[in-house]
Amino acid sequence: MIRLECDKRFRELIDRSFVEEVSEGERQLIHDHIRDCDGCKRYVELTARTIRGLREFTFTSEPDSNAQVREILAHHTGTMRQQNVQFKIWAAFVVALSMSFVGSALVYQMAKRLAAPMHFDTAQVQAGVLVFWLLPSFCSALCLLAAPGENRGIA
């Protein structure tokens, strides 16, 4: 005759032994108990059978499934790489452009100081900086965008 209390306690323990880790002592306890308790023994069998049944669903995958995924990933890798290169190019252009203007401002200040003893006026200094410094550096920055991808030397 199975007592209800024993039943509930052991059933919980049995469930736990299938789902989680139980100690060796608890495992032994279940083992000893089900020797004398037909109800719990049957419960263990049914639980084991249920879990075995769950593992017996056999799913067959498409033979070219992995190849398809690899192909898609290769395509996306290419796209991502391209986007990455584009981003780097624009970032480099922005940096080059700002350096071009900052550099030009510094060169202009320096040229103004040097121009005084040489009797150059401001317009001449500005024209000189524009032609020999600002325009060349601005063109160099633009070259980053204009050059073909493999020659950009950034990626």
Add this chain to the structure above:
Amino acid sequence: MQLLADLVERCQHRLVRYLLYLIGRREYAEDLAQETWVRVLQRGSQYNGRQRFDPWLFAIARNLAIDYLRKKRKAVQTASLPNDRDAMLLLPSSGPSPFEAAARSEDAIRLAGQLRILSPLYREALLLRFQEDLSLPEIAQVLGAPVTTVTSRIYRGLAALRSAFEEGGDSPGV
């Protein structure tokens, strides 16, 4: 790229199986699996290398599946959508369930019928534990739920499935 190819080789089968059991349609499961891998490629930097890869992969797949089911149901019915994300995971009521298609043994066939009517939350927890062999903390990570909730779903799911054998004349004899 080689690492990702190896992961595809190792996990694609399980990923499609998980998605199939989640949404019930093979063609969509395959599509979602591909989308999952693209996400893995895009968000690889977010993966914490100290943990197992599989739960992270399944979590991405699950979120995509829920979003997909939500969009699909929004398209057919504009009103009274469930707010609970998990409630989205009901199997389609028409056609054979993926479990019926995948059942090879007599016991599996019996369980397939029960799984179809089982709460999707219990079903998913059971499959992650006993088909995918994930640990309880890993299942919790996939489902975004506490371990205690996962444990309780598994116990309740097991109890419901056991009844498939009990009702079939295999009573536990209590």
